[in-house]
Amino acid sequence: MKYQAFLIKYGEIGVKGKNRYVFEDALVRQIRRSLSRVEGSFNVTKESGRIYAYALSDYDYDEVVEALTHVFGIIGICPVVVTEDTGFENLAKDVISFLKETHGEKPYTFKVNARRGRKNYPMNSMEINQEMGYQVLTALPYTSVDVHKPDVLLQIEIRNKIYIYSKEIKGLGGMPTGTAGKAMLLLSGGIDSPVAGYMIGKRGVEIEATYFHAPPYTSERAKQKVVDLAKEVAKFTGPIKLNVVNFTEIQLAIYEKCPHDELTIIMRRYMMRIAENLAKKSKCLGLITGESIGQVASQTMHSLNCTNAVCTLPVYRPVIGFDKQDIIDISQNIGTFDTSIEPYEDCCTIFVAKHPVTKPLLHVIENDEHHLDDVIDEMMERALSTVEVIVCE
C-alpha cells in the first residue's frame, strides 16, 4: 500500500492552553529532525490542530515508522492515503481497495467516521457514513458493522483532497524534546543510567551527559561503550553532548587517604560535585542519575542522603522505585541493554571494598573527606579543565 502522508497524533500537548503552539512547533521540529535521517524527503506541516508529514518522494515505510516511533510527544501515527475528489463512486472504490490491502480479506467489524473540513461537499457526514458503510458491506461481504467497538475505525476526511486512514501505530507519548529545559545525566556503562536519561528525556528535557573515565583502570573500549550508549539514547532525545572527565587522580587520592569502606560514597560525592559544576556551566536545571533505592550499598537511603547533600541542583532519579528487572525491561525496549552488558569495567567496579558501608552517616563522611583537603581543590580543577567533549548523535 502506498501511503502519501502520515497523520501524527499528539496527546498531552493538546491541553497546554496558550503555550500550545510552543509545544506543537517543538514537535514539528523533532519530527523534521527525525525524518531528515531517513531516505526520501518530507513536508511536515501543522494544519488545523494536527500535524501531517507528507511524502514528497519515494520512501521506505518501515524506516519512516521507525523514525517516528522514536519521537517523544507522538501518541499515534496513522498512515494516510490521499486522493483527489472525483466523486463519491470513485471514493468508494478507493476505500474498498484501501481496506483490502490494509486489513486483508478476512472477517472484521468496522465503523465509518467521515468528517468534512469542506462543507460544500454534496453529502453531509452522516450520509457519507451510511452510504460508505453500505458500499463496503456490499463489496466485502466478510465484514460487518459495529458502531461501538469496531475492529477497524475507517476515517474519511474531506478537505481539498480526501484523506483515508484506519490504522494507528502507537507512538512513545511524552513531551517533545526541547520543551522543558536541560539536565545533566551521570552516564556510566551500566543498565540504569541510560534508562534514566531516556525517561527524563521523554518529558521533553534536553539531555547532556557526564562520564567518569579512569585510565588505565578503565579502557578505551569502556569509554566507547558509554559513547555507544549515549548514541542509543540520542536516537530519542536528539544529540547528546557527552563530557568525559578524567577521574583517575581523584579516585586514587580517595583510595589512599579515606577509609576504604567509604570509598564508593566519597567517590560518588565527587562525581556529583563535578557533574553539577559542568551542569551549571551548561545551564542545566538538574542532574539525572540511574539510582534505585537499595540496589547496591551506595544506593541505600543513607547513602543517597550522603551523595545528595553535595548538590544544590535538584537530582532527578526516575528509576528510584523500580526493581532491577523493570529497568532491564525498559533498557531492552529502548535498545540500550545489549550495549550495557558488554563486559568492560567502569570506574565504579574497580576499587570497590569487600564490605562497603551501607548506612553511612553524613557527618562522618564529611569529616573523612577532610583527609583530601590538601590535594582535592587542585585535582578538581584539573579534572574540570581537561574534560573531553564528544557529541553523540
Add this chain to the structure above:
Amino acid sequence: MECYLDNSATTKVADEVIDMVVRCMREDYGNPSSKHNKGFEAEKLVNEAKAIIAKSLKCEPKEVLFTSGGTESNNMAIIGTALANSRRGKHILVSSVEHSSVKEPMNYLESLGYKITWLKVDHNGLVDLEDLKANLDDETILVSCMHINNEMGAIEPVKEIGEIVKAYNSAIVYHVDAIQSYGKLKIVPKEFKADLLSVSGHKIHGPKGTGFLYIKDRTKIQPIIYGGGQQKGMRSGTENVPGCAGLGVAVSLIYNKDFSEKQDRLYALKEHFIQAVSELPDVQVNGLTTRESAPHIISVSFADVRAEVLLHALEEKGIYVSSGSACSSNHPGLSTTLQAIGLDPKLLDSTLRFSLNFETTEEELDYTVEALKELLPVLRRFTRK
C-alpha cells in the same frame, strides 16, 4: 615513542607487501581462472607466491594450499583429515596447550563422535612424549601439535613427535600448527615428518586474511570448502590474488640470506630484555628463556598487578602488549595454557606477553623496561585492598 610489542597478535604490514597488494588491486585485478591475459597475469602472481613459499619450506609448489589464514588452515587440517580418514579410525591426539583454532575444531569433531585425547605438558609447556606413546593406538588417525606456543613461546618437540608417530604407524596424519613459528624459525616440514603444517600471513608482516596449509603430496585429506574447484578442488573460491601475492612478498623478505643473522639478533634482544626485566622486583619470567624457546615471545608475570591495568598503563606510554589472559571482573577467560603449565594461580591474572619482531630495537625494549620500572610501584600502591 611507539613501541609495538604485540607481534604475536599481528604484525605491521611491510611496505613492499603493501605495494604488491595495491598493484594487484589496481592493475592485475583479473580472476586467475579467466582464460584471457588479465586472468593469466593474476594466475602468474599466485603461482610465483606459491613458488616462494615452497622454496622456504623446501617442498613442491603443489604442496602449498592458500587459505584465509591460520584458523582456516587449522580447521582444514583437522576436519579435512578427520572426515577423509574416519573409516580407518576416529581417535585424535592433540596437545593440551593449543590455540582455540585447533581446540574448537577438536571439540566439534568430538560432538560428531570422534575421540579426542589431550596430551599432557610439563611445567615448561612441552608435550609429554611418554604420554604420546601411551595413547597412540590402532584407531589413531591424526596427531596435532603446535610448534611454538603463542602464550609462552615454548618450542614443542615437533620433530620427536613426528618420529614417534610415524614409527608407530606411517598412515597417521601428523599436523603441525606453525602459525607462531613460521617466519621466526627455519621450517622444513619433512624434517618433522609432518604431513600438514599451518601458517598465517598477518603474523609475518603479510596481509590479514591470508595464509596457507602445507599438504604433503598424497596426504589423505578432503576439502572443507566446496564450489568452483579452484586450487585443484581442495579449496574452492576465487584466489585472494592480492593477499597471496602479498604473502609471497612477505615470505621473501623474511627468508632471505640474512635470516640466521636476524634470528641471532632477535635472541640477543630477548635475552637482553629478560635480563633487564628480571631485575625488577617481584617479577617472574615464565617458561624456557634460552634458544630452546621462541626468539620473539616473552611471558612475564608481575605479582600484585592486574595485567589489564598494566597493559592500559603501558598503552598510555605508547607501548602495546597483550595480557596472558582476557580478564574482567569475573575472570571468565583465564589462560588454560598458563594453567596447564602450573603457573601460580595468583599470577594468572598478572601475566603479560611481550612479542617482538625483526625490526624491534634495543632502545624500544629499554624504554619498555623503564616504563615498567616507573609504573609497577604506582600500580602496586593501589591494588585492591
